[in-house]
Each structure stands twice: as C-alpha cells, then as structure tokens.
Amino acid sequence: MVTGSLSAIRFGVILGGTLLALSILSLRSHKKGKRSVLALKGQAVIAAIIFLRDIRLLSQRLTLPTFVTTSISGAMVVFYFYRIVMNAKHRRVDLEPGAEN
Secondary structure (H helix, E strand, O other): OOOOOHHHHHHHHHHHHHHHHHHHHHHHHHHOOOOOHHHHHHHHHHHHHHHHHHHHHHHHOOOHHHHHHHHHHHHHHHHHHHHHHHHHHHHHHHHOOOOOO
C-alpha cells in the first residue's frame, strides 16, 4: 500500500484473505476438539508462498525491514510444517491397535 503497487496489494489481499479464512476455519475446528488438517496445510502453503516472495525481495534489496519480514515468514513456515508433522504423528498413534481413545 505504501508503494502503491496494485499487484502487491492484490497479492496481499488475496493471500491474506485466504489465510484469514483458513485461520478462522482452523480455530473453529480447534474449539470443537477436532483437527483441521486441510486448513493447516493450506496455511502452510500460503506461508511458503509469502516466504519465497520475501526471499526474492531480500535478494534484491538487503534492508532490515525486509530481513525481519522474511524471518517472520520463515518462522511461520517452520511452525506450520511442525504442526503438520505432529498431527500426522498423533494420527498414527490414534490409529494403532490397542490405543486408548
């Protein structure tokens, strides 16, 4: 918005809106005591897209704000993939014979 770039605004609104919708879906599932694997994977993909875009911007201009946003995006990608791995691990434990429900 600061630079006035329409493509950047579209990129932010579309991905940001989708990420917000997936976050709301994930929160509602969590409140019901269920796991929303699809929402989590969608959030991971969007965070990865934003991270890759930030990496490209960082390679073009190395500034502190760009470095900070790239670091935050990377941390979110790591967090989402960690949650996906942990959900898969819990799902395997739940499906094993003799596991208590």
